[in-house]
Amino acid sequence: MRELDPVIHAQARLRVVATLSTLGAGDRITFPRLQELLGMTAGNLSVHLRKLEDAGYLEIDKTYRGRTPTTLVRLSRRGRLAFDEYTENIRALLHPDSKET
Amino acid sequence: MNPDDDPPPLDAASAMRLIREQRAATAHSLEPDPRLHYWPWGVAWLVGFGLFFLRFSPDGRTFVTMPEWLPLTALFVLLGAASVVFTVGSARAYRQVTGESARRGGWYGAAWGLGFVSLFTVAGRVSDSLPHDLAGLLWSALAVGLTGALHMAGGAIWLDRTLFRLGLWLTTINIVGVLAGPGWHALVVALAGGGGMLVAGELARLRRRNLP
Numbered sequence: 001m002r003e004l005d006p007v008i009h010a011q012a013r014l015r016v017v018a019t020l021s022t023l024g025a026g027d028r029i030t031f032p033r034l035q036e037l038l039g040m041t042a043g044n045l046s047v048h049l050r051k052l053e054d055a056g057y058l059e060i061d062k063t064y065r066g067r068t069p070t071t072l073v074r075l076s077r078r079g080r081l082a083f084d085e086y087t088e089n090i091r092a093l094l095h096p097d098s099k100e101t
Numbered sequence: 102m103n104p105d106d107d108p109p110p111l112d113a114a115s116a117m118r119l120i121r122e123q124r125a126a127t128a129h130s131l132e133p134d135p136r137l138h139y140w141p142w143g144v145a146w147l148v149g150f151g152l153f154f155l156r157f158s159p160d161g162r163t164f165v166t167m168p169e170w171l172p173l174t175a176l177f178v179l180l181g182a183a184s185v186v187f188t189v190g191s192a193r194a195y196r197q198v199t200g201e202s203a204r205r206g207g208w209y210g211a212a213w214g215l216g217f218v219s220l221f222t223v224a225g226r227v228s229d230s231l232p233h234d235l236a237g238l239l240w241s242a243l244a245v246g247l248t249g250a251l252h253m254a255g256g257a258i259w260l261d262r263t264l265f266r267l268g269l270w271l272t273t274i275n276i277v278g279v280l281a282g283p284g285w286h287a288l289v290v291a292l293a294g295g296g297g298m299l300v301a302g303e304l305a306r307l308r309r310r311n312l313p
Contacts, residue, residue, distance in 0.1 A: 004109075010109055015119060018119070023131075023202075030197035030198075093113035
């Protein structure tokens with residue numbers, strides 16, 4: 001078994017990634033709604049998003065909706081893979097005997 | 102804050118619990134109670150078509166005396182209210198999420214709107230040449246048929262079993278009702294159609310509650 005991904009193996013960032021993984025692959029969510037879903041402060045969430053973005057797990061777009069600046073977030077393909085792999089590894093730790101395909 | 106202050110989950114079990122709870126909470130927020138989607142339509146059909154049956158009863162009779170305009174008005178008011186509840190509920194749940202889901206929802210909504218415009222155009226053009234009872238049957242049978250087909254299409258788009266089965270059910274009872282004839286069609290649609298929507302709402306809620 002590979003080691004657990006240190007970027008995701010952290011309580012707050014795991015929650016961020018788990019939330020984003022629930023959205024469809026083609027969907028993006030605004031920063032305030034993500035913040036509301038997670039119940040984190042804006043500053044706290046920004047720090048975690050930056051760290052995830054640095055790892056290549058997120059795509060963050062700053063754009064405009066009308067005149068309001070909006071930040072849109074989604075899990076990148078790489079982030080989704082990393083989350084799937086992390087979940088598989090956790091599952092393997094919980095059930096070492098069963099081999100999941 | 103230093104991001105490395107973010108401590109790892111205590112163990113594998115708590116990591117898994119965290120993932121499950123977070124995903125469930127997100128899904129909950131993005132998909133409102135399914136009863137909110139199904140029940141307003143169910144009530145509209147039950148009451149609206151129920152009044153139709155009582156006023157324009159089989160064999161040209163009238164079981165309950167009421168103004169001729171009342172059943173259709175009640176049906177349209179209730180359907181209008183249901184569509185407001187449905188649209189506001191969906192828009193609220195998916196607010197601030199953009200992309201494919203929003204586009205899918207928008208196009209599906211357009212299919213409903215345009216489909217009914219096309220249907221009403223046809224029925225409006227033809228029904229004047231028909232006897233009163235057959236004209237009523239034409240309107241409601243076309244509307245129920247299109248509703249059934251769109252429910253099945255929705256089930257196919259979102260791979261939603263409940264939605265697809267409801268569409269199948271509405272299509273079936275529509276055919277049965279048409280074969281039974283004017284008056285009876287309204288009764289079948291009110292009870293089996295409206296009732297079917299109420300049941301579908303409850304099934305969808307139970308299914309969602311049982312998700313991991």
